[in-house]
Amino acid sequence: MNPTMLSWAALGGAIACEVVGTAFLNKSVQFTKLTPAIISLAFYGVSFYLLAQALRTLPIGVAYAIWAGLGIVLTAIVGIVVFQQRLDWIAMVGIGFIVLGVVIINVFSRAGGH
Template sequence: MNAYYLLAVAITAEVIATTSMKAVKGFSTPLPLALVIVGYAIAFWMLILVVRTIPVGITYAVWSGMGIVLVSVAAFFIYGQKLDLPAMLGLGLIVLGVVVIQMFSKTAGH
């Protein structure tokens, strides 16, 4: 399977897990807790598979960068957390950095 599909699964699982953390209130909320545990387990499992093909630095840059942006988007829709202009500009720069890596880096394992 293409490593970038596995990376997309890892990013999705991490976003679900991280976004669910806010809803965890000890053991009284088992569904969010399960989403955190299972989400991170899937994310790291997929990352282990991805780094067999894509260099670890590139994998981590894409995974963490897109995770930051997507968690911010999810928090906006789920929790109503708003971002100010500097935060949105910073997130835009993160996306731009991932795009530059994907389009121009020979290290990205294309």
């Protein structure tokens, strides 16, 4: 597999691990529950490792923007679906802008390494 594709796969894994880590962070109740806290830290560790691997071929600004942006969006979805949290319309508009930013980077920017 070509190195750029491996970097994109690593970035996808980093995003997924960050979202899982954040969900367990919520379950840890401010680190008062040991098992969810350890799971959270483990997933964050793997997420940072995979993000570092993605930086082999992807520019740091692009990789971080996508990692953070999609992490925010997916975490918001987990909050709604798993934790029954509600977002007002202003929050939804803001999340929409994040998605739009990620799309613009991936579709129109040449800095993305593709």
